[in-house]
Amino acid sequence: MAAAAAGGEDEAGGEATRRSGTNGPPPGLLTLVATPIGNLGDLSPRALEALRSADAVLCEDTRVTGALLARHGVSVPLVPLHEHNEAAQVPRVIGRLAAGEKLALASDAGTPLMSDPGYRLVRAAIAAGLPVTAVPGPNAAVMAVTLSGLPPHPFLFVGFLPARAAARAAELGGLRAAERAGLRATLVFYEAPHRLAEALAAMAEALGGDRPAAVARELTKRFEEVRRGSLAELAAWYARHEARGEVVVVVGPPAPEAPAGEAELDARLREALAAGISVRDAAAAVAAATGAARKAVYRRALEIARAAAGKAG
Structure with missing residues (x-):
């Protein structure tokens, strides 16, 4: 949680992330904004400010986001971005960010990218060296x-x-x-x-x-x-x-399985070793599958491998 200590420098830090080393226009900023998953009172002040100050808001359904913004008296251009048009929209959005625009990405409900559109856009912005940030919030x-x-x-x-x-x-x-x-x-x-x-x-x-x-x-x-x-x-x-x-x-996670007996461990190890797997990998796989102690399984695997080598010799 060391990042929390820098919370008082959010505005200065935000501007620093947008500086460009080129002589062209400074890059814009893509902000991922979490929106309420049900109760509209869960829209945070930071989320509202990010939406209000954006040059445009990218959203799944303009009707849903439009209603949310209207409730707070915000009038910002809305651009649809969903699974059916994301591939076509990404180059246009990257161009706008490169020209210096501030864009916000909002899901219909919850945190963007979490079973919602936006992954391809974020990847493209990162690849282009454009700054991306997020306003955390509701997540179902x-x-x-x-x-x-x-x-x-x-x-x-x-x-x-x-x-x-x-x-x-x-x-x-x-x-x-x-x-x-x-x-x-x-x-x-x-x-x-x-x-x-x-x-x-x-x-x-x-x-x-x-x-x-x-x-x-x-x-x-x-x-x-x-x-x-x-x-x-x-x-x-x-x-x-x-x-x-x-x-x-x-x-919930599966209940721990009962520890395997010696006969079962030996049978699994012999099967793995017969398939050409190395002693180390065979021991790791059997230990993971049975829940047995890895070091003990490795020692037994060595014994079995040596015994097999002795018989072959």
Whole structure:
């Protein structure tokens, strides 16, 4: 948190980031502005000032951002930037920034780039040497994690799962494989309300129905709800009750597996070594998959490898 100590130098520091070493016009500034995820009172003073002082505001839906700005008496040109036009808009926006304009990027709700447009624009601005900053604020994923009652760190933000069942099962299968290899993190998903029940059922099948989870809906709004239970229980609940509003699903990390016995460790190590994997890599893979102590597994792998070499000799 050392950066917080420089908070009193925000204006001077901001200007410093915009200085250019060339004789041309100073570069502009791209500011990523987090907007409310429900309660309009969550728009921060800094966010409002960044929007008000921008030469133009890039946004997903001009109607949504326009209504937010009108509520605060702000009149700024709005430029649509969404998944369907971002590739075409990026060169134009980079040109405006290079000409010295101050532009703000706002999502319909929440923090830009987090399952929202803007990544290609930010990458292009960085590649062009143009300054990029952000005004932090609301984020549904982080809020859901804090309210879930599940371990807050580490967490892995997955975003939206594929809508098609086969693709969704494949992605969840990849996450489960990563967990078998040692990943221990709380998982965070966004989901459309009409797909929530089938998504929870798919998670229960791939990750385990007994996994603790939480479904957070309508965060910061009047009917905010966080329902907690196992994946199987939540899948059954939402199969009977229609979900409404924006949804975040939080899934707790897998329970530690029982330590593998000596016979299982030896079998895994022999299989890995027979496949031509080095002793070090075989030990690392088996230790990650079983949760056994890495040094102990490495010692055993050396013993097995030496014994095999002796027989071959």
